[in-house]
Every structure is written in structure tokens, then in C-alpha cells.
Amino acid sequence: MPWIAQEAGLFSKYNLDFQLVYIASSGMVTAAMLSGEAEISLTGGVGNVRAYVQGATDFVFIGNVKNVMTQSILAPPEIKRPEDLKGKKIGVTRIGSNTHYFTIQALRRAGMEPERDVTFIQTGGEFETLAALARGAIHAATMTAPADARALAQGFRYVVYGPDLRIPYAATSFVTRRSVIAKRPQAIGQFMKAMAEAAKILHTDREFIYRVLGKQLRVDDRKVLDAAYNAEIKALEPRLEIKLEALQAILEEVAQIDARAKKVKPQDLIDSRYLDEMERSGFFDRLWAVKR
Secondary structure (H helix, E strand, C coil), X not given: XXXXXXXXXXXXXXXXXXXXXXXXXXXXXXXXXXXXXXXXXXXXXXHHHHHHHCCCCCEEEEEEXXXXXXXXXXXXXXXXXXXXXXXXXXXXXXXXCHHHHHHHHHHHHCCCCHHHHCEEEECCCHHHHHHHHHCCCCCXXXXXXXXXXXXXXXXXXXXXXXXXXXXXXXXXXXXEEHHHHHHCHHHHHHHHHHHHHHHHHHHHCHHHHHHHHHHHHXXXXXXXXXXXXXXXXXXXXXXXXXXXXXXXXXXXXXXXCCHHHHHCCHHHHECCHHHHHHHHCCHHHHHHHCCC
């Protein structure tokens, strides 16, 4: 969505001037925010929740793009069921990332013990995961669109199709720090309005989105883009709603390794002032009433 906003000129519309940087995993994003190198992020929620539980309570969720997981596990055709992954190497972006968490949840639902039954291999990014799968360095890979569609085009098949599972999780969230809001409340509010407009474009202008993806991800295969868009759009929040169960799912997972998470409520992690203001002022209603 920041890429969409950039290409659509929304940052200049809302008088915002900043550096937009891609970082591959939520853990690395969290580190950048803790160090002060980043002030706001669009990221998987787990890194920020873990940091909050460990005492970095300055972190706060201000909007969500995706409240369920849409990763999938893909492998060569001879691996047909989750049970066939026993003893195999599965590629994820990083341990502790969304892809890692999804794989654990999906395998548990299949009656497996992920920590015992499979070996996780960190690749650093989704297209790196696909490359590792293609050269046989791993037996299976966990990825989202459009990487999964590219894998299908190369002859790999779904072992687990994640969108059907609808696993609650703050998979893609806008996170900042309370101290940043205190210093620059208007700037954060303008940023969230730009993101709200980007969400409208995301849901209503497929051709524009394909141009953005083609530029940023170097993906121009129409079949791959269609497969990616059709799978993802159903899971995305048009009004950036934060669902409590999505954060609760992360807290429950973190609680298995850090008991302090049991004392944290999802509401503790949220500042909904910007979403509330856009609803109360009629901004969302006006935005969605305008046809592109």
C-alpha cells in the first residue's frame, strides 16, 4: 500500500515527504523501529508484539491491512499432503516471521509437531524462498502471492492452501510508537489518510495495482498477477480495521515462549484514534462513495 500511495501521488497530496524503505521481515522492521531508524511501518505483527511483551510498550498498532494469514505451503507434485512433509526441509523467510508462524499453525492443524517433524530453513525473503525451492535446496516453501503463483507456474503444487484456513493473525499491520504519535500526531494522521486512499485503490483499480506490482516486484505475467490478486483481495480490510482476535492469536503464540504475554490484552496494543476519526468525520464514507 505505501507503494500504491507513492505511485498515485498520495504522499504529496497529504504533504508527506519521507524515505520509503523495504525490509524483508517483521523482526528486522522491529529492530529498525527500536533503534529510531524507522517511525512507522507496514509489517507482520509478531515482531512488534514480541517486543511489546518484552517491555517495548511504546509500540502501538494503528491499523490493519490483513487480519488473517494467506500464506500457503508449496512443494513438488510428489509431496501431496502435509504428512508427506515429515523429515523434510521447509523454507520460510525467517524464524519468527509470518511464514514461520503460518507453517507451524498449518502443520499443527494436520496433526503434526512442527518443531519435531520438519526442519525450517531461513531464506531471507519470499522470492529467495522460491529460488531455493526451484534449485532443490528445500523440499517445500511457505509463501504468499504473487510468489506462490510463480511457483505454480514452475510446476510446484499446493500442499496447504492457506486462504481457506482463515487463521486469525495480524498478518499485515500499520505500527508506530506512542512517542512518535505524541510528537507528530498530525503527520501520522495524514499518513493514515493516504493509506486509506491506497486501500480504496487496491480494492477498486486492478490495472493500476498490476502496474505497481510490475514495477516493484518485477512481475508482469498476467496469470500470476490475477492469481495473486484474486487470492489476496478477499482477505484485505477496506477500512484498515484492527480485529482483536488477530492480535490475540499472536499473543497466544508468544505466550508459549514468554509467559508475560498472558498478561497483555489485545486492546493494550491498539491506538484506534485515526481509524475512529476517519469513521466519525465521514472520511471513509466520502472516500468509498467516489468512483475511480
